[in-house]
Amino acid sequence: MSYFRRLLVGISVLAGATLLIVVAGLLIVYLSTQSTSNHSPEVIVVPTPTISLPPKIPLPLTNPLPSKMYVEDALNALGLPVGKVDGIYDVKTQRAICAWRELTYGEPTRALPSDLESMQIVSTRHLAPAANQVVGLNVNIACQIATWVSPSNDVLGVFPVSSGQPGYLSTSVGVWKVAWQVNRWYESILYPEAMMYRPKFFHRGMAIHGSATDALVLPYPASHGCVRMLHADIDRLWDAGFGIGDTVNVYGEWVL
Numbered sequence: 001m002s003y004f005r006r007l008l009v010g011i012s013v014l015a016g017a018t019l020l021i022v023v024a025g026l027l028i029v030y031l032s033t034q035s036t037s038n039h040s041p042e043v044i045v046v047p048t049p050t051i052s053l054p055p056k057i058p059l060p061l062t063n064p065l066p067s068k069m070y071v072e073d074a075l076n077a078l079g080l081p082v083g084k085v086d087g088i089y090d091v092k093t094q095r096a097i098c099a100w101r102e103l104t105y106g107e108p109t110r111a112l113p114s115d116l117e118s119m120q121i122v123s124t125r126h127l128a129p130a131a132n133q134v135v136g137l138n139v140n141i142a143c144q145i146a147t148w149v150s151p152s153n154d155v156l157g158v159f160p161v162s163s164g165q166p167g168y169l170s171t172s173v174g175v176w177k178v179a180w181q182v183n184r185w186y187e188s189i190l191y192p193e194a195m196m197y198r199p200k201f202f203h204r205g206m207a208i209h210g211s212a213t214d215a216l217v218l219p220y221p222a223s224h225g226c227v228r229m230l231h232a233d234i235d236r237l238w239d240a241g242f243g244i245g246d247t248v249n250v251y252g253e254w255v256l
Contacts, residue, residue: 064119065115065118065119066118066119066121066122067087068087068088068089069085069086069087070122071113071118071121071122072085072086072087072089072093072096073085074121074122074124075093075096075097075100075121076096078100078124078127079127079155079157079158080096080099080100080158081095081096081099081145081158081159081160082095082096083095083096083219089112091110091219091220092160092219094110094111094112094219095110095143095144095145095160095219097110097111097112097113097117097121098110098140098142098143098144098145099140099143099145099147099158100121100124100127101117102130102140102143102145102147103127103128103129103130103147103155103158104120104124104127104128106130106131106132108130108140108142108143108252109142110142110143127155127158128153128155129147129149129153129154129155130147132251133147133149133249134149134175134247134249135149135150135151135153135247136148136149136242136246136247136248136249137208137237137242137246137247137248137249138249138251139161139163139171139208139227139248139249139250139251140251140252141163141170141171141173141221141250141251141252141253141254142252142253142254142255143252144160144161144162144163144219144220144221144254145158145159145160145161146158146159146160146161146208146227146229146233147159148237148242156240157233157236159229159230159233160217160219160229160230161208161217161227161228161229162216162217162218162219162220162221162222162223162227162228163221163223163226163227163228163250163254164206164221164223164224164225164226164227165221165222165223165224166221166254169223169224169225170221170225170254171206171221171223171225171226171227171250172203172204172206172225172250173250173251173252174203174249174250175247175248175249175250176202176203176247176248176249176250177202177244177245177246177247177248178200178201178202178242178243178244178245178246178247178248179201179202179203179244180201180244181198181199181200181201181207181243181244182196182198182199183198183238184198185197185198186198186199186209188205188224189205190205190224191224194224195211195212196209196210196211196226197209197210197211197231197234198210198234198235198238199226200237200242200243200248202248203248205225205226206225206226206227207226207227208226208227208229208234208237208248209226209227209228209229209234210228210229210230210231210234211228214230214231216228217229217230220254221254227248227250
């Protein structure tokens, strides 16, 4: 091979190698660019706004079973005539418990409350008329309580009473109307010197009235047929216009 021809072959080999290197470099750049452009888009994390919660208020630890005084205080707050709030369950407490039972689940008994009832009593916030009660004054002989119910079916008041003694002198059971009334002290015709305060007569000689003293409104049947009430409660009925034509519903039975 001549010198000139060897020179041409060398130049061709060198040019081919240079071209291969250039193509390889361009391919590397191209692949690098594609890899960069095809990567997953950047995720921008937006912080979640924080919610400010009210601070927790620590509650005092209490005995789950309320004390007798706490139960009596709750009955008193409901407007039930519990007597003296002293932590002693007496006959007046039993009267209030009887009224609470009637005005919550309709079972008027004077038994002392169970542990469950004690917790229910202190949780009670509302009293509603019993199913058998009507608009007017409802005298429950079993409880020795009178519940005053409004036309809108609200309990306007719960009053302690003392009805007629069991037997011949018992207060007549039934739904009656106030027939006549006397707005002053009135002496009984049947029992001379027995004074009645502002009586409202509803059946024969039977009336709701105040007595010579509030102490005669005993927590058991003790009258001669009438329904004794506290002076303040009789005054309240008079002031509210409760009177002739209004209903007096007497029901129940005294059980020792």
